[in-house]
Amino acid sequence: MKHVHSGKVRDLYELPDGDLVIVARDTISAYDYVLDTPIPDKGAILTQLSLWWFDRLADVVPNHVVSTELPEGAPVEWAGRAVVVRKLEMVPVECVARGYLTGGGLKDYRATGEVCGIALPAGLEDGSRLPEPIFTPTTKADVGGHDLPMTYAEVEGKVGGALAGRLREITLEVYRRGAELGLERGVIVADTKIELGLRDGELVLGDEVLTPDSSRFWPADRWAPGRSQPSFDKQYVRDWLTSPASGWDQASGEAPPPLPPEVVEQTRAKYIEAYERLTGRQWG
Structure with a gap:
């Protein structure tokens, strides 16, 4: 190899x-x-x-x-x-679907009233459910870079109208399937990112799908718009890094500090709980 x-x-x-x-x-x-x-x-x-x-x-x-x-x-x-x-020719777009407003989408909405060029109703809060799921693609940055929001027109300009339409259609359907199944099992899938590539002219799903790394998972019985939601994903790590406990200044340009044992243990537990809730299987 x-x-x-x-x-x-x-x-x-x-x-x-x-x-x-x-x-x-x-x-x-x-x-x-x-x-x-x-x-x-x-x-x-x-x-x-x-x-x-x-x-x-x-x-x-x-x-x-x-x-x-x-x-x-x-x-x-x-x-x-x-x-x-299989080896794929990866599409140079991060395909993201959102059913709830949070994270970078919330930041853009507060600044412009839009997410990736899509106008949203006024008065939405952190964790608000959107009227319908939306396709919010980003650029695909190298390791160490930052993915930037793209409008649908920018996706069309990058990959062509026909392919852009298929990217949006597949991404939203993957999200809808995941969100429906998750809700049946007490998990809100707030958003998700997928990777698509081409093989023999056909779009193929690659990398990972609907995991705690590529999605935001919230316990449905604790969902309450207007605040940061409890989660089964790496948001727990993000929150610790930006808390006073970490001592890290995100604007400093310095790498984050090591995670303490209790944060490691809680993060592992959250990933396992996401797996077990969704699949109905016991980990390990």
């Missing part, structure tokens, strides 16, 4: 037949930094949850998975966190 790329939380290897192996690490990223402190089991949780979702979205969009068996010569430590996949 030939190592071809390392992203924020995944390593990519190429097999002799041209397929790829994606290996999810236990690292976690926040505010465009890859943190020094790993979250035990995180890579395996994301991999197994993505595989579960790929099965349930197969009628919406094909995915890149070839096999979950470890390729010959792979380290045994990769078991559960490595997947053999």
Whole structure:
């Protein structure tokens, strides 16, 4: 196997037949930094949850998975966190759908009344449910860079009108499926980001899908607009980093500090709870 790329939380290897192996690490990223402190089991949780979702979205969009068996010569430590996949020509757009207003979307709304050029009703708060899910794409930045909001017209200008339409259609349908199933199991899927690529002219779902790294998951019974919501995702880490307890100044340009053991433990617990609530399976 030939190592071809390392992203924020995944390593990519190429097999002799041209397929790829994606290996999810236990690292976690926040505010465009890859943190020094790993979250035990995180890579395996994301991999197994993505595989579960790929099965349930197969009628919406094909995915890149070839096999979950470890390729010959792979380290045994990769078991559960490595997947053999087809090589795709990745679309240079981060495809995001939002059903609730929070995070960067909330910041833009407060400044302009819009998110990615889409006008929203007045009076919305942090955590407000949107009248309907919206497609809010961003640029795809390199590691260490920052994804920037795009309007739909900008997506059309980048990839063409026909492909832009399919990106929006697939992203919103993936979100709707995830949101409906999540709500049945007491989890609000506030927003999600997916990666799409082309193979033989067909759009294919890649990377991960509907995980605590790519989505915001909120407990439905504790949802209350007008405040930051409790969550089953890495928002817990973001909140700690920006709290006085961390001692980190986001504007300083310095990397965030190591996570203390209790934050690591709580973050791992939240990822496991997301997996178990959604799948109905017990982790480990």
